Amino acid sequence: MILRKQILTIILFLSIIFVSGCTQQQDSAIEPNTFSLDTTYKTGLIPQCESGLIDRDSCYLDIAIKTRNVSYCFKVNGQESIPGCITRYAIKTDDVTACTTSYMFTDRSRMRTLTDDYRYRCYYDYAFAKDDRSICNLMDPQNEEAKLLKSYCLAVFVKDTDACSNLEVDYYLRDRYDKIQGDCHIDIAKKTKDVTLCDSALEKENGPYGPYFDRQMDGVFISDCYSQVAPAVDNKDLCDKAKTYPYKYIPCVGAFIQPGEVTDFCSTYRPDFIFSYNMDAQCVKDLVAEKDISFCSNIQDRKDRIQCLDTLCSPPYTGCKDQYRTVLDETTCDETTTYDLNTKSEDYGRIWSGYSGGACITDIAKKTANPDLCETITNEAYRNKCYVDYAHMTEDVKYCATLTITEARSECYTPFAVDAMDETYCQKIDADATIIQPCLAKIASIIGQAINATTELTG
Known part of the structure; x- marks a missing residue:
């Protein structure tokens, strides 16, 4: 309880500081x-x-x-x-x-x-x-x-391209924003629908990306710029400028493909290649007319076929889900069975192999809001996992009390301890102080963050 009292004292102290600090910030929009x-x-x-x-x-x-x-x-x-x-x-x-x-x-x-x-x-x-x-x-x-x-x-x-070239990126931000000068030029080109800005960016003293990239990256910029501006100006021919880089060219051409042309398009650019570049949006989500699931069956590679089906039937693209049956629609699962959902073309949902009976029962318990099913799992690890998942799903800590494995209790109680800022939940994990230390440390860490954040806000 000592830690909890300290937390409450700190929170009260921070609240007073924060309120007084906020009253000084009158210019906040x-x-x-x-x-x-x-x-x-x-x-x-x-x-x-x-x-x-x-x-x-x-x-x-x-x-x-x-x-x-x-x-x-x-x-x-x-x-x-x-x-x-x-x-x-x-x-x-x-x-x-x-x-x-x-x-x-x-x-x-x-x-x-x-x-x-x-x-x-x-x-x-x-x-x-x-x-x-x-x-x-x-x-x-x-x-x-x-x-x-x-x-x-x-x-x-x-629409100031000179301002784009003058953007200065702090050293500690370069891993995230080293392309910002080039991106700025591209955004202006798209906004103005002026494709000539792609080439004019190359004329800048330090190139389109400024001093943050070697001029050898000019080709990447041109491909990027033309592939993004082409749909904005409705000119498919501009995509040819990006042919050197398929991961830019494919989505550019895909933006112009009509639903009736999708099969030919995706046959031209092998699905496994398209998926490897994360181009499934063009071949599945955006272009498959009426969620035609037969398209997926034409993909030869098993892994890509599964990904196609999963992508096509995942939110917000749920048009085909009623055409599928999931093993979780069954009233029971055989705990001794390992389900290979990859072999069931009629199954809908996240598809994977090695789906155990214990995991199946756990999913049914969550889907049907029936925690009693967890107790029917004979495997101790799966039974504990079932209760942990159910406790977190319902945010009801009482299910943590049924756990028989220390690691599972830690996984179950720690989020409740952190959310409530209450170390008594940590103490329910185990009597061993060493085991509950990580839980206590997370609470202490949040207090430290709050102190630092308040210090920055109040100056």
Whole structure:
């Protein structure tokens, strides 16, 4: 309880500092939003998102949009997916204030990168999605990334290619923004529908990418520029400029393919090659008329055929899902059986081999909201995993108490401890102080982040 008292004291102290600090920031264009997670799970879509049968990120984004609750973005796969979900939510709901959503990660080293700084990246993406220059002005240049993105944003909206060439990238940002000068030229070319800007960028003193790339990259820029401008000016012939780089040429040509031509197009560019370059959007998602699942059966490579089927039937492209039967529609699973879903062309969903009976029962338990099925699993590891998954899906900590494996208890209790900032959950993992230390450390880490963030805000 000592740690909990310390946490409460620190939170109270930080609240006082933060409130006093906020009163001094009178020039803020938009007040940050802080959303708390909806733990009631009123929607019946949650079990589907957790079932593993559909794309978790797309599913939770869909729920966030339908319920107008951006906090569902916190449930996507991996911390690195949260910013992108928030940005897509803001654009889809026409709510730029969502860009100010506050969230904090347990990884202290990445906290600032994916919180404060990402707000500006969200503004930037929103500005171009809505063609609204005023959004650029929301990026108060408090740091190098915000300064860079604001300059980039304004340069494109005023169509100033010289400003593109003058963009300066801080040393610590070059791994992410070393192509920003070239991207700026391309965005202006697309916005103005002026393809001549692709070639004129080569005439800049340091080339299209400025001092951050060797001039040998000029060919990459030309391919990139023409392949992106071609659809904007509705000129398929411009795609030929990108033939040297298939991963740019294929999507460029694909943008002009009509639904009736998709079979010939994808036959010309072998599906396994297309998939290796992540070009499935052209051959499956965007171009297959009426979700024609027969297209996938023509792919010779087994792995690519499976990926084709999975892509075609995943959200938001769910037009064909009713044509498929999933093993999870069965009332029971045989725990002793390893299902090879790859061999069942009628199966729908995330398709993989080696799907165990224990995993099958776990998925049914989650899909049907029936935790009693977990107890029917004789394999101790799978039984514990079933309860862990169900506890996290329903955010009900009581299921953690049924676990018999220490590692499973740690996996189960730690998120509850961190969310509630309550070390008593850590103590339920094990009596051994060494074992519960990682759980306690995560709570302490968040407190440290809060102190650092408040120090930066208050100066």
